[in-house]
Amino acid sequence: LWRMHRPQEALASFERAIAIDPNLATAYSGRGGALYDLKRYQESLASYEYALQLNPNLTLAYTGKGNVLSELGRYREALLAYEHAIHLQPAVSAFHKNRGDALMALGRVPEAERAYERARMLQ
Structure with missing residues (x-):
């Protein structure tokens, strides 16, 4: 959904995934991307940072974090x-x-x- 430019729906999906498994770093990273697309940059940054706390080797979370920081x-x-x-x-x-x-x-x-x-x- 996120890649289909439907960030609000993607955000809801990532939120459901996080509710099921609160330690799923990729869900927090995806949530960060959806929030970025919604221009909710501070929330996006927090989501990427949490994803990296869970998995410090999650490359896409680093790039997403970089994109948010650049936007800011x-x-x-x-x-x-x-x-x-x-x-x-x-x-x-x-x-x-x-x-x-x-x-x-x-x-x-x-x-x-x-x-x-x-x-x-x-x-």
């Missing part, structure tokens, strides 16, 4: 989240692209260009 203008923190994702899965092009976006927002242009080049190489 917290680019240094976003950069750290993207770098965690890259550490866990270095061959994912989108993670390097997101890292480049955060670096660009921080004015670190040469580093951003290298991140974008890495992203292109991985496509």
Whole structure:
């Protein structure tokens, strides 16, 4: 439902999954994504952070957290989240692209260009 651009319905589904298993990190991560799409950024961030408490190796929660932090203008923190994702899965092009976006927002242009080049190489 979330990927079908129906975030309200997706949120309800993730809430049901969490009610069934409150330790299901992927449900909290998915909930974070649905909340992000609903522009409920603080709740989204809290959901991603809780997912990472439950499973510190949940790569998509790091990227989701980075996206929320970027949306909030917290680019240094976003950069750290993207770098965690890259550490866990270095061959994912989108993670390097997101890292480049955060670096660009921080004015670190040469580093951003290298991140974008890495992203292109991985496509």
